[in-house]
Amino acid sequence: AILKGVCAILLVDGLREQRHVELDGMDHPAGRFYTIGDFFGDVPAAFLTLFQIMTLESWCMGVVRPIAYHAPWTLLVFVPYIV
Secondary structure (H helix, E strand, O other), X not given: OXXXXXXXXXXXXXXXXXXXOXXXXXXXXXXXXXXXXXXXXXXXXXXXXXXXXXXXXXXXXHHHHHHHHHOHHHHHHHXXXXX
16 A cells, blocks of 8 residues: 555656646547546546556556656556556
């Protein structure tokens, strides 16, 4: 639980400047593209996204690869979190 909290806070804080970056090819039900802020805009959203990653439910193509494309440093958080 502590690791999840630390990862969530690191990602929310680190991605603050990029929260409006659209993730190509990821259609939102509202007819727009998902943004980084949809996944890591605040701590509750980050917890939900990290839960999705933890359960391995479309974590690679749905979350990690699109975000790592725009912010490669996030792999330093995602990889230890998975392992």
